[in-house]
Amino acid sequence: MNKRSAPSPLKGEGWGGGEKPVDRPLLEIHGLQVAYSGIHAVKGVDFHVAPGELVALIGSNGAGKTTTLKTLAGLLSPASGQVIFDGKNLAKAAAHQRVAMGMALVPEGRGVFARLSVAENLLMGAYCRSNQTEISDDLARMYDLFPRLVERRDQLAGTLSGGEQQMLAMARALMSRPRLLMLDEPSMGLAPLMVKKIFATIQDVAAQGMSILLVEQNARLALQVAARGYVMEGGAITLSGESSDLLGSDAVQRAYLGG
Amino acid sequence: MKNFKFSKRGLLFFLMFVAVLALPFITDALLGRGWVRIVDFAMLYIMLALGLNIVVGYAGLLDLGYIAFFAVGAYCYALTGSPHLALAFPQLFPDGVHLSFWIVLPMAAMLAGGMGVLLGAPTLRLRGDYLAIVTLGFGEIIRIFMNNLNAPVNLTNGPQGISRIDPVRIAGVSLNTTQSVFGITLPSVHLYFYLFLGFAALVAFVSHRLEKSRIGRAWMAIREDEIAASAMGINTRNLKLLAFAMGAMFGGVSGTLFAGFQGFVSPESFSLMESVMVLCMVVLGGMGHIYGVILGGLMLALLPEMLRHSVVPLQQAMFGKVIIDPESLRMLLFGIALIVVMLYRPAGLWPSPVRRRELASDEAAERV
Numbered sequence: 001m002n003k004r005s006a007p008s009p010l011k012g013e014g015w016g017g018g019e020k021p022v023d024r025p026l027l028e029i030h031g032l033q034v035a036y037s038g039i040h041a042v043k044g045v046d047f048h049v050a051p052g053e054l055v056a057l058i059g060s061n062g063a064g065k066t067t068t069l070k071t072l073a074g075l076l077s078p079a080s081g082q083v084i085f086d087g088k089n090l091a092k093a094a095a096h097q098r099v100a101m102g103m104a105l106v107p108e109g110r111g112v113f114a115r116l117s118v119a120e121n122l123l124m125g126a127y128c129r130s131n132q133t134e135i136s137d138d139l140a141r142m143y144d145l146f147p148r149l150v151e152r153r154d155q156l157a158g159t160l161s162g163g164e165q166q167m168l169a170m171a172r173a174l175m176s177r178p179r180l181l182m183l184d185e186p187s188m189g190l191a192p193l194m195v196k197k198i199f200a201t202i203q204d205v206a207a208q209g210m211s212i213l214l215v216e217q218n219a220r221l222a223l224q225v226a227a228r229g230y231v232m233e234g235g236a237i238t239l240s241g242e243s244s245d246l247l248g249s250d251a252v253q254r255a256y257l258g259g
Numbered sequence: 260m261k262n263f264k265f266s267k268r269g270l271l272f273f274l275m276f277v278a279v280l281a282l283p284f285i286t287d288a289l290l291g292r293g294w295v296r297i298v299d300f301a302m303l304y305i306m307l308a309l310g311l312n313i314v315v316g317y318a319g320l321l322d323l324g325y326i327a328f329f330a331v332g333a334y335c336y337a338l339t340g341s342p343h344l345a346l347a348f349p350q351l352f353p354d355g356v357h358l359s360f361w362i363v364l365p366m367a368a369m370l371a372g373g374m375g376v377l378l379g380a381p382t383l384r385l386r387g388d389y390l391a392i393v394t395l396g397f398g399e400i401i402r403i404f405m406n407n408l409n410a411p412v413n414l415t416n417g418p419q420g421i422s423r424i425d426p427v428r429i430a431g432v433s434l435n436t437t438q439s440v441f442g443i444t445l446p447s448v449h450l451y452f453y454l455f456l457g458f459a460a461l462v463a464f465v466s467h468r469l470e471k472s473r474i475g476r477a478w479m480a481i482r483e484d485e486i487a488a489s490a491m492g493i494n495t496r497n498l499k500l501l502a503f504a505m506g507a508m509f510g511g512v513s514g515t516l517f518a519g520f521q522g523f524v525s526p527e528s529f530s531l532m533e534s535v536m537v538l539c540m541v542v543l544g545g546m547g548h549i550y551g552v553i554l555g556g557l558m559l560a561l562l563p564e565m566l567r568h569s570v571v572p573l574q575q576a577m578f579g580k581v582i583i584d585p586e587s588l589r590m591l592l593f594g595i596a597l598i599v600v601m602l603y604r605p606a607g608l609w610p611s612p613v614r615r616r617e618l619a620s621d622e623a624a625e626r627v
Contacts, residue, residue, distance in 0.1 A: 073490060099492030111487030113480050124480050127473070128492035169487075176492060 024087065026051045026211050027072070027180055032081035034064075034071050041067040043235040044081065049180065049213050054206040056214045056222035056243065059232035060255075065215045066108050068232070069184050072213075073105040074098045085180070100128045104178035108185050110169040114158030118149055121157045121168055125175030135175070142171040145201065163194030170201065181205065182213045187221060199225055223247050231255075279456065283449040294564075295448040299520065301560035302455035303513050308540040308556040309462045309549065310509025315538065316547035317475060318502035319482030321391040323534055324378070324398020328371040328507040330405060330529035332514025335367035336360065337421040337524045338414075347413045360427045364515050371511025372504040374401075379503035383496055386485075398534050405526040420525025427454060427519040435522075451520050458516060459553075462509050466549050469505070478502055479547075539593075543600055545607030554609050563589050 025048035034042040042064045049055045059065050070076045072083055074095035083090040085103060093101065104125075113121050122142055126135045143150045146167045152160060157168055166186055173181060186202065187195045195218070203225050206212050216222035223229050223243040231239035231252060239251060246252050286294045311325045338344060340363060342355030378397050382390055409417030426435035426447075434450040469475045477498050480488040489495045518524050536559060544555020570585040600608065 075486060075489065094494070095489040096492045096494045099490065105490040107486055107490055111484045111490070113483035113487065115483055116479060120476070124476065124488075124491050127477065127480075172491070 025049060026053075026086055027213065028082075028084040029068075029072070030082040030084070032068065032071065032083065033079040034067050034076055035079045036067075036076060040079075041235055042071070042078075045230075045232070045235075045237050047230050047237060047240070049211055051179075051211055052206075052209045053228065054202070054212045054214060054226045056216060056219075056226035056229040057232060058216055058219040058222050058229055061217060063232040064235040065232050066184055069105065069108075069182055069213070069215050072182060073103065075105075096128075099176055099178075102177075102179035103182065104173035104176045104180070105182045106166075106169045106173045106184060106186065108188065110162075110165045112157040112160070112165045112168050112172070115156055117154050118152045118157055118160070118168055119154065121172050122149075122175050125172035126177075128176055134177075138175055138177065142174060145174075145204070146171050161194075163190050163198065166190065166194075166198055167201070170198075170205075174205070178210075180211045180213065182215070184215050185217060186214070187216060187218050195221065219252065220247070223252075280453075283452045287446075287449070292446065292448060295446075295452060297561065297564045299448055299451050299455055301557055302452065302459050303517055303520075304537065304540060304560040305459050305553050305556035306455075306462050306513035306516075307510055307537045308544070308552045309459075309466050310506045310513070311537050312506075312541050312547065312549070312552045313466065313469065313478075313509070314502050314506035315541055316552070317470065317478040317482065318499060319478075320499065320502060321387060321394070322503075322506070323391045323395035323531070323538065324401070325394075325506070325510060325537055326529045326531075326534040327378075327398040327401035328374060328510030329514040329517065329533070330401050330524075330526075331371045331374050331507075332367040332511035332516075333518040333524045333528070334405060334415065334421075334514075335370055335511070336363045336515045336518040337424050339363050339366075340425040340519070341421055341423050343416060343421045343423075346416070357425055360425070360515070360519050364512065367511045367515040368508045371514070372508040374511075375503035375505075375507025376500050378507075379500045383499060395531065395534075398529075398531060402526050402529045402531075405529065415526075418526060420523060420527075422523040424518050424522045424524070426522065427451070427516070429454075434519075455516060455520075458512065462512070463549055463553065470547075470549070474498065474501065539597065543597070543607055545610040548607070548609060548611035551607050551609035551611065555607070558608075563593070566592065 027049040029045060029047050031044045031046060032042055033040070033044050045064075045068060047055070047057070057065050057068065067076065071078050074090070074093060074097070085098070085101060088101070090098060090101075113124060116124065119139075122139055123135070126138065129135055143153075148164055149168060149171060152164060157165065160168060170181075170183070170186070183202065186198050190198065199221060202212065202214065206225070214222055214226060219229075219231075223246055226243050228241065229243050229246045230237050231246065233255075239246065239249065241249075282298060283295045286298055307325070307329060310328075311322065314320050314322045314325070339356045339358040340360060341357075344352045345355040378394065382393050385393060405415045406418055408415040409419075415421065426433045428434065432438065434454060435447050437447060438445045438450060477488065477493045480491060480493055481495055481498060485495055517528075540555035540559045541552050542555070543559065544553070545551020566589055567585045570583070570588055571581055574581050574583065604610075
């Protein structure tokens with residue numbers, strides 16, 4: 001598994017996802033098809049995420065990545081296919097139940113609660129949990145992981161910069177103590193320096209053993225941090241493999257990496 | 260030092276409490292009995308505004324048909340606390356139905372809450388202006404039902420409305436009579452004032468507890484971003500329905516009180532204009548802020564009456580006759596007031612600290 005010994009503000013406690021033996025994938029998707037308002041956006045995709053693995057789902061705009069992720073989070077319902085999380089079929093699980101089961105989504109465009117303070121946003125992330133001491137421990141861990149949020153603790157989330165909002169959205173998702181973190185376009189609309197910071201944090205979190213599904217348009221960046229990648233095109237997965245292979249592949253080079 | 264501060268605050272609250280208790284007597288002495296009645300109505304409006312504040316202010320669901328729940332509560336007690344049903348079912352109820360107010364009240368609250376869910380369920384996927392139009396239609400449907408349910412069976416007596424509704428009784432004592440307690444004479448309007456004050460305080464207290472609760476936080480998350488809210492594990496469907504139900508229940512309670520107080524209900528009390536008025540109380544006062552909503556309710560219930568009582572004498576003194584009808588002047592001034600408040604205090608007259616912070620930080624963001 002991943003380098004658990006890496007120094008990090010998370011104090012090596014891990015996220016729970018990495019503790020399990022790798023006998024079966026944490027998330028399995030079989031033949032997933034999604035259609036909404038007449039658009040057949042996802043046309044039968046299969047992929048999996050193993051415990052503690054960082055997997056990238058890359059592809060251009062409109063390839064069906066976000067639709068796939070929204071379906072995994074329960075915000076859209078599939079036309080057919082199966083989503084299996086931790087051995088359980090999620091067909092009947094509503095979005096809010098999936099959070100309790102350990103899936104956390106950082107939505108596209110971040111979706112912070114603009115008129116709630118940073119601290120209130122983080123506490124909303126722990127909505128499904130009840131143990132107050134654990135919640136305040138995790139809150140402290142989030143402030144360690146994202147020091148920028150400490151200064152802005154009492155500020156309204158809507159007044160943060162785009163990068164700070166992305167950090168907040170990630171921290172808020174982690175507050176639910178997920179076993180799978182799903183990130184939708186974390187680099188969207190951010191300055192290059194901020195993107196770098198965000199991706200370093202993603203790597204940090206992954207190094208703690210968190211399983212991550214990363215959806216990105218920025219293929220190079222995503223494949224640099226991910227162990228494996230899937231390339232999505234026109235609602236189907238056209239290519240998959242180790243990140244290094246994908247980075248070297250001619251098809252990916254031509255289509256996404258500009259040369 | 261801290262103790263001193265606390266007692267100062269406590270003293271302030273005590274003085275306010277005494278002032279509110281003395282309000283009907285002060286009003287009676289200064290302005291006359293008719294004004295005590297107006298203050299009673301203001302209390303009912305405050306309850307309505309607080310109820311709507313749950314739906315609009317906390318959960319962010321724009322409801323333009325809120326008065327329908329007030330109507331449901333009012334008709335509930337009108338039917339079960341008056342001789343009226345004797346007309347429709349002479350064999351079954353020769354004297355009409357005369358249930359105790361205190362039995363009808365929880366029933367009406369439940370029924371109104373049920374109606375709230377009924378309105379909420381089909382509109383779960385709607386937001387903003389689309390939701391506003393559906394709720395507006397719902398409010399009108401209820402009013403038109405009340406207007407037309409006098410045939411084939413005379414259930415609501417149509418536009419004539421239902422009269423001779425039983426007064427509210429507490430321990431057998433009718434609030435429609437003058438009572439004296441410890442040598443203080445309490446006319447009927449005073450008694451109703453204290454009853455309404457108690458209910459308004461209860462509604463405000465429940466609102467406050469809801470606001471600070473897990474449910475309240477979930478409502479606010481839904482208001483801010485529904486997709487993100489469900490990604491937090493919030494059951495958005497149930498919580499939206501709960502917001503509709505809670506708001507509707509408060510509306511139903513105040514409608515029941517209204518029927519008992521007024522002794523008469525008719526569909527014209529539940530027009531679209533009433534829904535708009537209650538919404539304005541919430542928006543003008545300060546959406547999502549209990550004190551602000553109470554202020555909005557008080558102002559919009561009292562100011563039109565003040566205008567009514569001052570415009571006619573003023574015009575007569577100045578021109579010797581009434582040139583502008585106070586009713587049309589009321590709408591004109593009301594419109595101007597709305598525009599001015601929305602331009603200069605967009606978060607309402609008394610916004611919640613968070614909203615104030617937001618406006619302040621907007622300005623700060625502009626400076627950067």
